[in-house]
Structure formats: structure tokens, C-alpha cells
Amino acid sequence: MVNTALNSGQRAIDPQARIVAYQGRTSRGYRNMDLRPITDGFAVAPQILPEDVIAIRDAGYHSIICNRPDGEEYGQCSHSEIETAAREIGLEFKMLPIQSEIVTENAAAEFQDALQTLPGPILAYCRSGTRCTMLWSIVKFGELPPEVILQKTAEAGYDMSGLVAQLQEMQNR
Template sequence: MKELPGDVFVTGQLMPAQLAALAEQGVMSIINNRPDFEAPLQPASDEMEQAALSASIDYFHIPMAGALTPGLIEASMTAYDTTPRPIVAYCASGMRSAALWAFAHVDRMGIDSVMQALSDAGYSLEQIRQPLMEFAARDRTC
């Protein structure tokens, strides 16, 4: 797992059996950024949610398949703003989860701080700098 600011950890695919151990380590919330049936042998969101609930962990399914959309960003912002921490977000490799974390935190942290946090965690996501800048500059009066 790679650590990001705000008591957030990002990782690749988790399995249902791992959630009890994460709960014992103090994890309070899981954010699943994988769409169901993305890969063979990948547990379905329903199975992950049941395992999370059995371990008393809050669970969010915010699947990102393909393009980053305003709905994904909004759902991520809501999850990060309302869910108890520590949070573990996962996808196939952690890359999508890290990008969604960046968009959910850019208003609070600023572009340079978000990009530095991603780099410090080992993610090379320079390609999202411009979209982050555009997102941060959006008109919020609508």
C-alpha cells in the first residue's frame, strides 16, 4: 500500500479475506474503484461490500472504467469528505485510485501539493496536471 496525505492508502486489488485484517489494523473505510468483471477472478463489488460490512468497515464502490467523469470526481469527493479514516482505496494497480484521490483533494491542497504527494507515493501521474488545473479553476457558481 502507498500512503497519501489525509490518512489514505492506495493499493491494487484487494480480496475479501484481507478486509478483516485491515479492520484489525484500524482501517475504517474502503473505496473500490474497479468496475465489476474487469478481470477474471476479480471479486465482485457485492462480495467486497459484504466482506467490508462483516469487518465493520464502511464501503464505497466508485468504479472508474475509462475516462474520468464529473460524476466520478463528485462521488470521490463525497466519499473522502464523509467517510471515517483511515481509508484504503483500490483498483487494479492503485493508479486510478490515486488519480481520483488527487481530484478529490486538489481544492483543499492545491495542484503542486497534490502532484508532490502522488510523486512521493511513487505515482507518475504528470498527465493529470492539466486536467487538475482545469478542474481547480472551474466555475463553482453554477
């Protein structure tokens, strides 16, 4: 379990899951976020809010990727609200919406390009962080051994075993 009793700017890391609860300063006070590092330069998170970008910057991130389409859920803030807040404080922002569990070759190529060109560390978000983790796994497949992909994503709390098995099967055809 992650310690959520944090002082401003502190991180608590669950040694078994590497899940970071970060309590940081926002425009409305303090808020705990669920930042899940996959690597030193890349993390995923469930839906963030515009007021979270200050804490995201303070946690050391330089770029944000949104993988969640606008209007996916009632009451969800738009990516443009988060993008405006991020750019106002000097963070880069890239919108790469992915419909739930539908990743095209073009989307994977755009995600790969964003990972290579945006200043890091990078935080990617969607509704739960799963789509971001799927994209990362797809673009790193072939670059990293499958067991490393599975280990890093599992440590962040995501099971990519089914996806990696599919990628391996496609590779062996």
C-alpha cells in the same frame, strides 16, 4: 525496496516511496498487501481480496472505497464479496466504479462526498491504485497546491504530472 519479511501486524515503510507492505492476519493465514498512503487519512491499493479486510481493519482503516468495475478482468472477485467481508467486521464500504482513465464530473463529486462522509482512515482500491490516485488528485486540485499533490502521489509511487498539467490547463482557460 520494501521489506516483506514482516511479522503479523507489522508495517514496513520504504522511506523513499512511502509504500507500506502490510502483512496481516486474513481468514486464510497471512498475506502481504501493497497499501500506499497518500495522506494520513487516505491510502490506495491494487486489487484487494475478501480475506484481506481483516488485515485492512488491523492496519487502522475504517472504510474501503472500490473504484474498480466488476468483471474488468477474468477471475477478479466481485466488489460484493469484499463488501460483505468488510461489513461483517464493521468496516464501511462504498462502490464507485471508474472505467480505466475515464473520470466524469459526477464520479469525482461522488468520490469527494465519500472522502468527506466515510469514517477514516479510508483505503481505496482498483486494479493498480492509479484510478484511486487520479480521483484523489482531481478532488484535491484547487484545495492543495499542485506541487503538494504531485509530491504526495509520487511518494506513493504514482506519477500524476500529466493529470495535474491537464487540470492546470483547464483552470487557466
